[in-house]
Amino acid sequence: MANLLWMHGGACNGNTQSFLNADEPSVIDLVRDFGINILYHHSISMEFGEQVHRLVHQILNDEIPLDIFVFEGTVIQGPNGTGRYDMFHDRPKKDWIWELAHKAQFVVAIGDCACWGGIPATKPNPSESVGLQYLKGEHGGFLGKNFRSKAGLPVINIPGCPAHPDWVTQILVAVATGRLEDVQLDELQRPQTFFKTFTQTGCTRVQYFEWKEPVEEFGQGTRKGCLFYEQGCRGPLTHSPCNRILWNRQSSKTRSGMPCIGCTEPQFPFFDLAPGTVFKTQKVLGSIPKEVPQGVDALSYSISAAVSRAAAPKWAKEEMFVP
Amino acid sequence: MSQKGSEVKTIDRKDLKVHSLGRVEGDLDVRVSIENGVVVDAWTEATMFRGFEIILKGKDPQAGLIVTPRICGICGGSHLTKAVYAIDTAWSTEVPPNATLVRNIAQAVETLQSIPRWFYALFAIGLTHENYKKSPLYDEVVKRWAPYGHELRNRRHRIGQAGRDLRHLRRPVATSSFMVPGGVMCAPTLSDASRARSPSSSTTANTGWRKSGSAVRWSAGWRTRRGRDVLNWLEEKPEHRDSDLGLFIRYSLDLGLDQYGRGPGRFLATGSFFEPDLYRYPTIEGRNRALIARSGVYDGENFHDFDQARVREDHTHSFFRGGGAFHPFEGVTDPIDPEEGAKEGKYTWAKAPRYDVPGVGELALEAGPLARQVIAGRPGAEAHQDYDPLIYNIVKEIGPSVMVRVLARMHEAPKYYLRVKEWLRRIDLNDKFYIKPKELRKGAASDRRKPPRALSDWIVIKDGKIENYQVITPTAWNIGPRDRHDQRGPIETAMIGTPIEIPKIRWSSPASRRARLVPRLHGPRYDAKTKQEIAKYEVTKF
Numbered sequence: 065m066a067n068l069l070w071m072h073g074g075a076c077n078g079n080t081q082s083f084l085n086a087d088e089p090s091v092i093d094l095v096r097d098f099g100i101n102i103l104y105h106h107s108i109s110m111e112f113g114e115q116v117h118r119l120v121h122q123i124l125n126d127e128i129p130l131d132i133f134v135f136e137g138t139v140i141q142g143p144n145g146t147g148r149y150d151m152f153h154d155r156p157k158k159d160w161i162w163e164l165a166h167k168a169q170f171v172v173a174i175g176d177c178a179c180w181g182g183i184p185a186t187k188p189n190p191s192e193s194v195g196l197q198y199l200k201g202e203h204g205g206f207l208g209k210n211f212r213s214k215a216g217l218p219v220i221n222i223p224g225c226p227a228h229p230d231w232v233t234q235i236l237v238a239v240a241t242g243r244l245e246d247v248q249l250d251e252l253q254r255p256q257t258f259f260k261t262f263t264q265t266g267c268t269r270v271q272y273f274e275w276k277e278p279v280e281e282f283g284q285g286t287r288k289g290c291l292f293y294e295q296g297c298r299g300p301l302t303h304s305p306c307n308r309i310l311w312n313r314q315s316s317k318t319r320s321g322m323p324c325i326g327c328t329e330p331q332f333p334f335f336d337l338a339p340g341t342v343f344k345t346q347k348v349l350g351s352i353p354k355e356v357p358q359g360v361d362a363l364s365y366s367i368s369a370a371v372s373r374a375a376a377p378k379w380a381k382e383e384m385f386v387p
Numbered sequence: 388m389s390q391k392g393s394e395v396k397t398i399d400r401k402d403l404k405v406h407s408l409g410r411v412e413g414d415l416d417v418r419v420s421i422e423n424g425v426v427v428d429a430w431t432e433a434t435m436f437r438g439f440e441i442i443l444k445g446k447d448p449q450a451g452l453i454v455t456p457r458i459c460g461i462c463g464g465s466h467l468t469k470a471v472y473a474i475d476t477a478w479s480t481e482v483p484p485n486a487t488l489v490r491n492i493a494q495a496v497e498t499l500q501s502i503p504r505w506f507y508a509l510f511a512i513g514l515t516h517e518n519y520k521k522s523p524l525y526d527e528v529v530k531r532w533a534p535y536g537h538e539l540r541n542r543r544h545r546i547g548q549a550g551r552d553l554r555h556l557r558r559p560v561a562t563s564s565f566m567v568p569g570g571v572m573c574a575p576t577l578s579d580a581s582r583a584r585s586p587s588s589s590t591t592a593n594t595g596w597r598k599s600g601s602a603v604r605w606s607a608g609w610r611t612r613r614g615r616d617v618l619n620w621l622e623e624k625p626e627h628r629d630s631d632l633g634l635f636i637r638y639s640l641d642l643g644l645d646q647y648g649r650g651p652g653r654f655l656a657t658g659s660f661f662e663p664d665l666y667r668y669p670t671i672e673g674r675n676r677a678l679i680a681r682s683g684v685y686d687g688e689n690f691h692d693f694d695q696a697r698v699r700e701d702h703t704h705s706f707f708r709g710g711g712a713f714h715p716f717e718g719v720t721d722p723i724d725p726e727e728g729a730k731e732g733k734y735t736w737a738k739a740p741r742y743d744v745p746g747v748g749e750l751a752l753e754a755g756p757l758a759r760q761v762i763a764g765r766p767g768a769e770a771h772q773d774y775d776p777l778i779y780n781i782v783k784e785i786g787p788s789v790m791v792r793v794l795a796r797m798h799e800a801p802k803y804y805l806r807v808k809e810w811l812r813r814i815d816l817n818d819k820f821y822i823k824p825k826e827l828r829k830g831a832a833s834d835r836r837k838p839p840r841a842l843s844d845w846i847v848i849k850d851g852k853i854e855n856y857q858v859i860t861p862t863a864w865n866i867g868p869r870d871r872h873d874q875r876g877p878i879e880t881a882m883i884g885t886p887i888e889i890p891k892i893r894w895s896s897p898a899s900r901r902a903r904l905v906p907r908l909h910g911p912r913y914d915a916k917t918k919q920e921i922a923k924y925e926v927t928k929f
Contacts, residue, residue, distance in 0.1 A: 074435065075412050075460075077460040078413040091535075107508065108509070108534060109534070112408055113407060116406070140435070144724075146724070148725050149725075151434040152414070157435075183442070190441040193437070235707030283574040283821020284821065286572060286573060286574050299462065320565060325564070332698065333450075342447040387578055387816035
């Protein structure tokens with residue numbers, strides 16, 4: 065049995081809502097079949113008020129062991145580092161988070177906010193939000209670069225806005241069933257089993273990408289083409305399994321004609337949403353994408369793109385996703 | 388001075404503060420004053436600030452499509468819908484009928500998924516509180532709705548299925564930004580459309596809810612007009628009585644949930660879903676008529692047309708600099724340290740939305756499902772609009788309450804389900820889903836909607852970027868504090884009159900915690916978003 069405490073800071077509850085949609089396994093499976101004892105979760109527990117207060121004290125006084133501390137949302141430090149923009153039982157929530165993180169065997173950050181600050185930390189970051197161990201791409205964050213939970217691990221980052229329910233429940237099961245050594249973390253502390261691949265891996269538009277055929281416009285225009293060239297899709301640049309582990313078991317953004325906005329990466333939202341950057345590919349010299357697929361240099365990319373376009377078969381210019 | 392034998396009234400007054408009541412983001416504390424066991428005053432205190440409106444300033448005009456769905460992880464699709472209509476209005480786009488249908492469907496589907504998730508995951512678990520043990524129905528309620536229970540697991544499986552199936556129309560995630568000015572990003576295929584149709588015929592309304600005795604049965608054809616019809620439905624067949632809906636009604640009547648949580652009795656709905664041909668060119672002026680679920684204000688006696696120009700936000704008691712009330716186009720979000728704010732009598736991060744009712748003045752109004760269904764009962768609907776007097780009649784017969792609020796929400800499920808089927812049928816797969824708009828460098832527009840349907844966005848665009856962006860959610864209408872006239876917010880009002888039994892706090896040992904998930908608490912607890920009672924108070928020394 066593993067005791068789990070779920071807390072939220074500067075959050076939208078989106079990761080909880082996503083978590084409630086989990087079905088392999090489901091939240092109830094976690095509790096009934098996988099021995100995860102949810103000590104408290106703000107949305108689905110009966111406890112509140114003084115009971116929660118007391119529970120937290122019992123954890124901090126070592127009366128109840130805390131195996132997994134799950135955190136959703138940013139750590140709010142404003143105004144001026146006081147944390148009074150987010151209070152929990154009349155005390156800045158950040159102070160509770162610090163203490164609980166240091167009592168837990170494992171600390172799991174769920175969603176962009178908890179991992180790197182997410183949308184609330186977008187300039188000018190009015191709430192002085194940070195992630196648990198990162199602020200955007202910078203190591204450090206609230207708990208500091210060298211933080212290790214009691215089991216000797218850094219924060220396990222499960223980013224996404226929101227994180228897919230399976231990413232969450234499957235990692236929790238791995239922890240609860242003692243398979244955590246199988247979970248390899250990448251340099252951003254994300255489980256590689258989910259985040260080694262690209263969003264593009266499994267995308268149904270990948271043939272259009274290969275022949276450099278763009279989506280000309282949204283709507284009926286997405287019946288053909290790849291969204292990388294004009295609509296700012298970050299699929300080739302973003303690490304996620306969105307096209308391997310589908311959303312609602314049905315679909316993904318890119319399959320639906322929506323460009324990937326890179327929400328599993330610390331820089332999300334990219335370019336701080338400056339005018340002209342939303343759903344538009346940033347280009348140099350008017351035609352070459354400013355950011356090319358990871359590991360490719362711009363010159364090689366331009367050459368291979370020109371060759372591909374020239375060699376493209378006729379069907380690559382035609383609609384594939386027809387009514 | 389009292390003499391022996393004469394009656395001396397002693398006032399037993401207590402102030403209590405109850406922490407971490409909210410089940411969702413925003414984090415709600417509630418302070419109440421209790422006299423002789425009854426709540427006589429209340430203050431709702433939202434304790435968390437993120438500053439979305441500040442983040443949006445100076446950003447790309449379309450930034451709202453990415454940012455606002457992240458305000459609330461439950462109703463991201465609603466935020467997206469109003470955000471896109473705000474830009475459509477500001478840029479004077481043309482929205483093809485297909486796009487309006489897909490937007491309608493996506494929004495309705497989000498609500499269809501939210502209703503059972505809200506009822507089973509967030510609300511009904513509170514009904515298993517052991518304070519209700521005296522009810523003869525208690526054991527059955529615990530069996531069905533206790534947290535992490537077997538029966539709940541079965542229901543959730545079905546509900547999860549329903550949510551997935553209905554999302555075939557290529558809408559992957561709640562926080563997706565697939566609506567764009569001029570239409571939608573997707574172009575469904577035949578397979579998408581037919582898969583969306585068939586499961587929706589058999590799932591949401593039927594799976595999660597057929598077994599649970601969905602509201603479909605008593606609202607089909609809108610023949611049901613009065614509260615009496617609901618009671619007749621209940622007694623008609625054993626399946627009705629034994630359904631989850633039937634059990635909820637019987638349990639509510641037994642516990643008295645039809646008596647508590649009246650609220651202000653005045654309502655606001657800003658409307659949702661558009662008739663495609665009437666809203667090809669979205670404008671502020673054309674909006675009310677194009678709506679399917681109508682907008683409107685009910686002041687307790689009369690209905691009024693909704694006019695966005697009459698909306699104000701008062702921040703006298705909110706942790707923002709200064710005081711007073713502003714229309715959202717002029718709205719400011721300038722946070723101050725709550726410690727400083729407290730010295731000026733400020734006590735929450737929520738602002739206090741008010742509506743200036745002609746001839747009456749600025750009122751605090753309830754928003755949400757009950758408000759929407761009261762407005763649905765207003766006579767004079769056009770052919771494309773929803774006219775459905777059931778909930779309005781119930782409110783007139785027995786007044787608003789926790790029970791009626793829940794009924795109103797459940798009542799929406801079958802209505803939306805039938806609409807979704809109709810909208811799916813009307814999609815023309817070979818027609819346009821998007822018309823590329825001209826990105827105007829300036830404009831000002833507002834839109835409002837969704838399962839939070841009094842959700843509103845006001846955007847001012849200048850020099851190709853966002854000059855001002857203000858959002859008012861239904862939760863804000865409900866959870867807002869007092870205003871400069873000291874008029875309470877709707878939830879604050881709803882709490883007054885509630886009897887509170889102040890318990891001796893007994894703590895369960897850690898070992899027994901799991902065995903008894905039900906806390907020992909008393910007095911109603913309200914969901915931060917929905918204002919529904921979800922559990923009972925607990926007492927903290929103040």
